[in-house]
Amino acid sequence: MSQTIYDTTPMRQVFKEGTWDIKLSFLVMGMANLVNKQFTKGLLFLLSEIAFLAAFVIQIIPALQGMISLGTKEQGEAVKEVNGVKLTVQVAGDNSMFLLIFGLASLIFCAGFVYIYWCNLKSARHLMALKQSGHKVPNFIEDFKTLADGRFHMGIMTVPLIGVLFFTILPLIYVVCLAFTNFDHNHPAPKSLFDWVGFATFGQVLEGRMAGTFFPLLTWTLIWAVAATATTFFFGIVLALLINTKGLKFKKVWRTLFVITIAVPQFVSLLLMRNFLNDDGPLNGLLQTFHITNGPLPFLTDPLWAKFSIIFVNMWIGIPFTMLVATGIIMNLPTEQIKAAEIDGASKIPNFQEYHFPTNSLDYDSFFDSTIHRTDRGK
Secondary structure, three states: OOHHHHHOOOHHHHHHHOOHHHHHOOOOOOHHHHHOOOHHHHHHHHHHHHHHHHHHHHHHHHHHHHHHHOOOOOOEEEEEEEOOEEEEEEEOOOOHHHHHHHHHHHHHHHHHHHHHHHHHHHHHHHHHHHHHHOOOOOOHHHHHHHHHHHOHHHHHOHHHHHHHHHHHHHHHHHHHHHOOEOOOOOOOOOOOOOOEOOOHHHHHHHHOOOHHHHHHHHHHHHHHHHHHHHHHHHHHHHHHHHHOOOOOOOHHHHHHHHHHHHHOOHHHHHHHHHHHOOOOOHHHHHHHHOOOOOOOOOOOOOHHHHHHHHHHHHHHHHHHHHHHHHHHHHHOOOOHHHHHHHHOOOOHHHHHHHHHOOOOHHHHHHHHHHHHHHHHHHO
């Protein structure tokens, strides 16, 4: 077999056809590398296995047991007599939160070791392919140069990937797992322990005492998601088209004015909006000065008004981002098709709809074919 064929051979076949060192690599990581004088790479694989086995016995097994039980001893208080004086002291116990987090971190650590083990098997398979094809076995420096040249991006992404695993994925999985426990105000951690209850909590949300709160919040969340996305998208596109209108003067000035909201930190923008929409804020002051309203409008105090205010604030923050993205796209669109359609009598709205928002790929094809035909006919 050629080297390429062996590099894609299933591991079961590699184990059957490989030499003793290749087969032993399935149990002792790095053995094939050590036998073929790749000492640095082989020692790294071997030390990884030893470190994992030690951590598995010392840390991982207790962490997994703790994640399953979520603790057996509650923290509490006890009365202790010292020199005839009775003192109340804290009694140490288990922390269900820490046990759950450490257990999930142990699973991620195991997943990382599985990847290293798979790299060990791929390395053994590659050595088998090199020997079968008669090629020279590279040393560690040559392997490192090949890795740096061909997979440099993978090496650079290793550290950010570890950060994403432990600071993004781990908290996300932790919150999901927390939903299957009875963690609530009756079981506050670390004072009290909480247990796994499966889908019982979801039953309380849908049918129990929390149903009256859950469904209104779910409805508003869906309304917010649709309204916030639609308003920022639509008005951002409209604003980009207005700024890029042919004949408009001071385009850079107008674009800069709207981009200023991006330069201002969003936290500062929210504070400004809170003062602007306050009962004693500038907006209510203007409305009362011009006798549009008799009193202040409850932009932030009334639940219904507050919801519309939130959508308005989201538009203030989100529209400039959509405008910048749309501006970059609009400025790179070919104008020949639009001009040809306008010469042929197409109005602004249908032309805009077909060119900027075609409903499917057939609309793209038919529109561009028709405009090309018009252009050729004009010639």
